[in-house]
Amino acid sequence: MAKITIPFGPQHPALKEPENFMLVLEGEQISGSTINLGYNHRGMEKAAESRTYIQNLYLIERVCGICSHSHTTTYITNVEELAKAEVPQRALAIRTLIAELERVHSHLLWLGVAGYEMGFETLFMYTWRDREQVLDCLELLSGNRVHYSINTIGGVRRDVSAEQKAEVLKRIKFLEGRTQYYIKLALEEPTIAARTADVGRLPPEVALERGAVGPTARASGIARDVRKDEPYLLYDKLDFKLITHNTNDVFGRLVVRALELVESYKMINQVINNLPEGPISVKVPMKIAPGEAVNHYEAPRGEDIHYLKSNGTDKPERLKVRAPTMANLQSVSYMLEGGWLADVPLVIAAIDPCMSCTDRAAVWDQKKGKMAVYGWEELRKLGIEHYKHRGIDFSKL
Amino acid sequence: MIKPARVFGEVMRHLFKKPATCAYPFEKAKITERFRGRIDFDSPKCIGCQMCVRVCPAKAIEIKLSAEQPPAPVQAEGQPPVPAKRKFDCFMHLDHCVYCAQCVETCPKDALIMTQDFELAHTSRAALTRHYK
Ligand code: SF4
Ligand code: SF4
Numbered sequence: 367m368a369k370i371t372i373p374f375g376p377q378h379p380a381l382k383e384p385e386n387f388m389l390v391l392e393g394e395q396i397s398g399s400t401i402n403l404g405y406n407h408r409g410m411e412k413a414a415e416s417r418t419y420i421q422n423l424y425l426i427e428r429v430c431g432i433c434s435h436s437h438t439t440t441y442i443t444n445v446e447e448l449a450k451a452e453v454p455q456r457a458l459a460i461r462t463l464i465a466e467l468e469r470v471h472s473h474l475l476w477l478g479v480a481g482y483e484m485g486f487e488t489l490f491m492y493t494w495r496d497r498e499q500v501l502d503c504l505e506l507l508s509g510n511r512v513h514y515s516i517n518t519i520g521g522v523r524r525d526v527s528a529e530q531k532a533e534v535l536k537r538i539k540f541l542e543g544r545t546q547y548y549i550k551l552a553l554e555e556p557t558i559a560a561r562t563a564d565v566g567r568l569p570p571e572v573a574l575e576r577g578a579v580g581p582t583a584r585a586s587g588i589a590r591d592v593r594k595d596e597p598y599l600l601y602d603k604l605d606f607k608l609i610t611h612n613t614n615d616v617f618g619r620l621v622v623r624a625l626e627l628v629e630s631y632k633m634i635n636q637v638i639n640n641l642p643e644g645p646i647s648v649k650v651p652m653k654i655a656p657g658e659a660v661n662h663y664e665a666p667r668g669e670d671i672h673y674l675k676s677n678g679t680d681k682p683e684r685l686k687v688r689a690p691t692m693a694n695l696q697s698v699s700y701m702l703e704g705g706w707l708a709d710v711p712l713v714i715a716a717i718d719p720c721m722s723c724t725d726r727a728a729v730w731d732q733k734k735g736k737m738a739v740y741g742w743e744e745l746r747k748l749g750i751e752h753y754k755h756r757g758i759d760f761s762k763l
Numbered sequence: 764m765i766k767p768a769r770v771f772g773e774v775m776r777h778l779f780k781k782p783a784t785c786a787y788p789f790e791k792a793k794i795t796e797r798f799r800g801r802i803d804f805d806s807p808k809c810i811g812c813q814m815c816v817r818v819c820p821a822k823a824i825e826i827k828l829s830a831e832q833p834p835a836p837v838q839a840e841g842q843p844p845v846p847a848k849r850k851f852d853c854f855m856h857l858d859h860c861v862y863c864a865q866c867v868e869t870c871p872k873d874a875l876i877m878t879q880d881f882e883l884a885h886t887s888r889a890a891l892t893r894h895y896k
Binding site for chain 2: 417418422424489495498506507509513515518523524550554555
């Protein structure tokens with residue numbers, strides 16, 4: 367059969383985020399795919415270099431709307447490590463609480479998106495309505511639904527009162543009941559089984575080879591979770607299970623996320639019931655001691671890595687973010703191959719992609735098929751050439 | 764274990780439920796007390812230290828000397844003259860602000876106040892810069 371290549375995206379490929387997938391089709395079946403990144407590059411890492419550490423907090427929060435707490439916590443852990451700040455236990459507990467609430471909100475959102483992609487819109491409506499409960503919890507604790515801004519360098523900005531604890535516990539209890547229903551639905555409803563079983567297969571060896579992270583890896587039976595492997599915040603004191611599944615397909619990813627919700631509720635209960643007393647923040651000077659730090663964090667979508675280099679001023683010298691979607695995209699091209707065109711949106715949505723957090727800097731020369739790393743001089747030259755084409759000459763500067 | 768129409772009972776139950784949404788703008792939206800809305804300014808408290816301007820991540824605040832300054836207090840007899848307290852105005856660019864309330868936390872004199880005001884959309888761009896006197 368003749369092969370044809372069709373572009374999928376950058377306008378609305380499965381989700382409302384710009385990314386391009388070139389699919390090679392033989393009839394309805396996909397025989398190859400290439401992923402093109404870079405439609406959403408916002409220059410955040412560069413912008414971070416010209417802002418102070420405290421201003422960067424609000425910039426980094428906007429790397430991703432859904433993992434806003436994940437990114438700031440990873441960033442701030444780096445800053446605090448360099449500043450050698452002793453963060454109070456209560457602050458760490460509040461960060462853990464927000465982190466787990468964020469995971470609940472992200473996983474419920476994903477469950478809705480998955481329902482939508484498989485044509486099961488009832489599920490989408492139900493989960494998104496229930497997700498309002500956790501968003502209300504976040505609004506109650508932090509003030510806002512999406513950009514919580516609860517972190518500050520040296521601790522957290524807002525304390526948790528007794529009434530808030532009771533309110534959060536009440537809502538979590540309601541969500542526990544709903545989640546049990548969704549788990550039952552996922553396991554027994556024929557629509558879900560028919561649409562997700564054996565779709566987007568990712569065997570464990572391939573997942574390892576391509577560096578899959580988060581629920582995508584765990585659904586291929588790989589027990590990998592930063593919260594267990596290298597506990598941060600309070601995770602070493604919490605009792606929770608690492609969820610894996612061995613069906614290696616979209617169904618597995620659904621089950622892993624649904625069961626992780628239950629673990630998150632457990633953790634939220636533990637943190638709220640054993641909130642340590644004490645101050646919620648310590649003072650950290652504006653200028654951070656020179657040095658380098660790397661930290662990772664289990665964001666709802668997988669491992670998030672931040673690198674920070676300080677030169678002793680109040681602004682970072684370099685900040686590098688590796689968001690989980692970046693790690694999972696390699697696996698997507700494998701999952702698509704051999705599958706059907708109609709499954710593409712579902713397979714892409716199954717890694718819970720967040721393109722805007724992924725797009726930072728990757729230079730891929732398609733004609734030569736080579737990856738290139740640009741140094742400062744080359745970037746400068748490229749910039750000057752680019753502007754020359756547009757009639758502005760910067761070469762004398 | 765596949766059971767067809769698992770969701771059917773739930774769907775039927777939902778037919779008799781109240782909608783989960785509210786009829787905003789006819790009904791007032793519920794806002795929590797910690798919500799970070801428009802930042803307000805209390806001019807008599809401000810000492811013009813510019814700390815809020817320096818900390819703002821979005822370059823949304825400007826603090827400028829007011830056009831009209833209060834007169835210097837009357838000099839008491841036998842006392843050295845007391846300098847007049849300078850008065851400051853605040854220009855808040857609502858279109859730049861990201862509503863993080865970091866300025867409120869930084870201000871040493873509590874001259875900036877966080878409000879729960881969120882209905883800030885406007886048809887003219889100029890109206891988005893508020894001049895607090
Ligand atoms: S709320 Fe944040 S962005 Fe707005 S003026 Fe204050 S510091 Fe600037
Ligand atoms: S508002 Fe506060 S921080 Fe800003 S200049 Fe006035 S006193 Fe200083």
